[in-house]
Amino acid sequence: MMTTVPTELDLGTDARLRGLRVWIAPIAQGRATGRRCRERRAVASVLRHIFGGDTTLAHTTEGAPTLPQHPQLQISISHCRSLCAVAIADGSAQIGIDIEEARPQLERVAPRVLSAAEMDIYAPGSDGLLQAWTLKEALYKAALTPGLDFRADIHICDARNTPAVAYVGERPYDVVYSRRIALPGANAFISVVAQHLRID
Numbered sequence: 001m002m003t004t005v006p007t008e009l010d011l012g013t014d015a016r017l018r019g020l021r022v023w024i025a026p027i028a029q030g031r032a033t034g035r036r037c038r039e040r041r042a043v044a045s046v047l048r049h050i051f052g053g054d055t056t057l058a059h060t061t062e063g064a065p066t067l068p069q070h071p072q073l074q075i076s077i078s079h080c081r082s083l084c085a086v087a088i089a090d091g092s093a094q095i096g097i098d099i100e101e102a103r104p105q106l107e108r109v110a111p112r113v114l115s116a117a118e119m120d121i122y123a124p125g126s127d128g129l130l131q132a133w134t135l136k137e138a139l140y141k142a143a144l145t146p147g148l149d150f151r152a153d154i155h156i157c158d159a160r161n162t163p164a165v166a167y168v169g170e171r172p173y174d175v176v177y178s179r180r181i182a183l184p185g186a187n188a189f190i191s192v193v194a195q196h197l198r199i200d
Contacts, residue, residue, distance in 0.1 A: 006046045006086075009190075011177055014163075016197040019090035020176065022097065023050070024083050026186065042084040043077055050088065062146055076141050082186040094173075094195040096142030098134040101188045106133050113150045121158050127189065128160070131178055134191035135159060135166060142193050143168040159191075166193060 006025040011017045027042045047055045051070070057077075058066050065075050067088075076087045076097040087097040100106075106129055114122065114132055122128035135156045140148055148154060148168065155167040156175075164175040178191040 006049045007183070009177060009181075011192075016174075017176060019093065020087065020095065020192075020194060020197060021050075021089075022085065022087045022177065022190075022192055024085045024099070024181065024183070024190070025049075026183070027079065027082055027084055029082065039079045039084060042079070043086060046084065046086045050086075062144070064141070064144060076138075076192075078137070078141075078190075080186075080188050083183070083188050085190055087192055089194065089197065091196075093197045094142045094144065095192065096138035096140065096173075096194075097190070097192045098137035098141070099188050099190040100130055100134050100137070101186070102130055106130065115151055115155070118156055121160075122156075127180055130180075130189040131159065131191065132156060134189050135175065135178060135193065138191045138193045139166055139168050139173055142173055142195060143171070171195065 006023040009022040023046045025042050025046050027038050055069050058068050065077050067073050067075055074089045074093055074095050076095045078085045078097050078099045080099045080101045083099055085097050085099040087095050089095045110129055122132035136150050136154050139154045153169055159175045159178050165172050166175055173193040173195045176192040176194050180189050
């Protein structure tokens with residue numbers, strides 16, 4: 001089996017981001033194993049790259065990922081058809097990540113997920129819709145609050161040029177990274193949000 005070294009994203013020079021790192025890795029394609037198995041293997045390859053072979057992934061009762069061997073770290077994970085993305089932050093930072101490739105379903109569900117104002121900013125059929133979707137998903141993950149309504153409880157402003165701020169209820173989250181990434185065999189949009197990032 002061929003392995004690929006995960007790619008670490010450059011989040012910029014903002015001092016608050018020193019405790020946050022993001023990696024992406026390809027998901028093997030083919031029919032030899034199921035999609036979920038391929039996703040787990042891709043995430044495992046990222047964790048091996050970061051920590052060596054001694055780290056396992058666990059989940060809370062709500063389904064959020066955790067790193068039992070590294071309780072001081074927060075982790076968020078996402079997958080699309082061809083890529084997985086992993087964000088890790090120090091301390092009490094609340095982080096969320098989402099990666100997505102264009103799918104026809106996104107245009108169909110957009111009016112149930114985006115407010116009228118958000119629809120005006122992130123026009124369907126463009127990269128805007130993909131960006132809005134990944135921002136909403138990343139915020140949902142960061143908030144750790146099951147049952148949030150994407151349209152009523154999660155609010156994104158114009159984040160086409162970061163830095164920007166988005167909200168879950170009244171709680172602000174920094175939009176750390178939100179853009180299209182193109183790699184051989186993959187063309188996806190990724191968004192990362194964070195709250196309470198440590199300032200060194």
